[in-house]
Amino acid sequence: MNKLSLKNISKTYSNGVKAIEKVNLDISNGMFGLLGPNGAGKSSLMKTIAGLQRPDSGSILLNEVDIVADNDFVKKQLGFLPQDFGVYPKISAYSLLNHLATLKGLLDSSARKEQVLALLDKVNLYQQRNKDVYTFSGGMRQRFGIAQALLGNPQLIIVDEPTAGLDPEERNRFNNLLSEIGEDIVIILSTHLVEDVKNLCPNMAVMHKGKVIAQGKPSHFVSSLAGTVWKKTIDKKAKTEYEQHFNIISTTLVEGKLSIHVYAEERPDSHFEVLAPTLEDYYFYIMNQQKQVA
Template sequence: MQLHITGLSKTYPNGVQALDDVTLSIPRGMFGLLGPNGAGKSTLMRTLATLQDADSGSVQLTDVPGTINVLRDKDAVRRVLGYLPQDFGVYPKVSAEDMLDHLAQLKGLSSRGERKDVVERLLKQTNLHDVRKKALGGFSGGMRQRFGIAQALLGNPKLIIVDEPTAGLDPEERSRFHNLLVEIGEEVIVLLSTHIVSDVSDLCPHLAIMNKGRVLLSGTPQALVGLLKGRIWVTSVSRAEVDALKAQHTVISTRLYSGKTQINVIADGHPGPGFEPAEPTLEDAYFAAIGGHVGMKRSLVADGAFVDTSSVIV
């Protein structure tokens, strides 16, 4: 089972090009879509979820069984789709059990007995069974997100889309939500859209980095990190020294650490006094891609990624 996206483009009436020739092959399992706000992630999610149309391109969902043309056969897509949008609204006075039962009816589960079994199973799977009689308005943010996954799992979907699912969750709920996503992703395609790098590095064996509607990098975390092997250097300086270093070097990220500013730069050779080599991380690959310092050559495939070391730009 795979989701094949080819040449997908979308420009809004205000002139903003939200998707620019997006091409991806997404296998079964967890796939991370990583990018800053405004990268085009939500537009891609809504297009795949049949909530809006693309201007051009094609999307095929294969072996479900058969092949579904996602952009044309929207009813067929919806029968195999589970969707948790970034903003998930609920009826605050309705219990989790009753709401899930109602949504199951809308999903086509007409048998009351079958619905009861499905609802109970999903509430247990998402660790909400003990609060099934509680009104949704009294749920915490993490509980609401787990309920969102429960409704997305109705009908045994083959493609599950989750958009920024851990934003605002505390560490405990975030960990619980991660474990749930990994469990779900063993047998279906789970497309996880986020701007949180650690969510993708913890969960996803494959990912793509997007910005301004384009796919910048795509592949395994190991392949993307490998692009920067031997090219990341780090130093710690006072705040007053930061601007001068930015003028002299290609800085990809800065952060405060123990009262000083830690600066990561990308360079082919040693950038000078005070710098030490650092093992690259997925966060480095993300910031390097967003900053335009590493790119993708789609004609080359290495270690599961459409990338090549010669595509690194400094």
């Protein structure tokens, strides 16, 4: 069982932005979802774990090894798919992956070739292995990104906003691939999409303004709201009035009408129907709580 422990990690950029504030997380094998709105500090945290930047304070232990102090250890154990994978050169998928494998330290050429071809097969790009990567669609690029993250059999994989910009079919395909990668390594999925965490992750944390504001199992978060989420369809013009009287956790347009979800210990009025809460409800509920605290 692999174990990643973050203890009191903080990071302030030179412009004064406190991107990470005293973050504590314990993560073990399987998929872990890190959820939060844009600017919450997810990418900053992922880059810090990946050893691309140092925290100002705190420690990060992977299997008891301090990876801030021993940067080489994390490089060998880590696969990273950053939010922005960068430029795609005019070379084939096979050649690029082979090159990246060399950089990762896979020096035996026949073992390297075997691993590169096996990974291209795993991410369903074997047929396209001789095509230039720059001609790939967004979904193919992200699958290629996973193949490079898997080079060298890492124990920890970090994927940062991997499905942003993918169409629903590509997103589904990518998520299926992630869930196949295995339960024997730590996979951190950083995203602002509640649905991706709901579908893929048995454990999760929520970040907001640099802090971890919740950590646990999605199913526990959802059941903690049982009997307290109510739905009503209202006239769009009445929205402000409802906002004044109720703790609205979300509003959605359904066929041009406004459907509101309200948090309340008891039925707010006879026109409200109780809902089986979802992870979206929980996420919006705690985000609202943060707004009320601020």
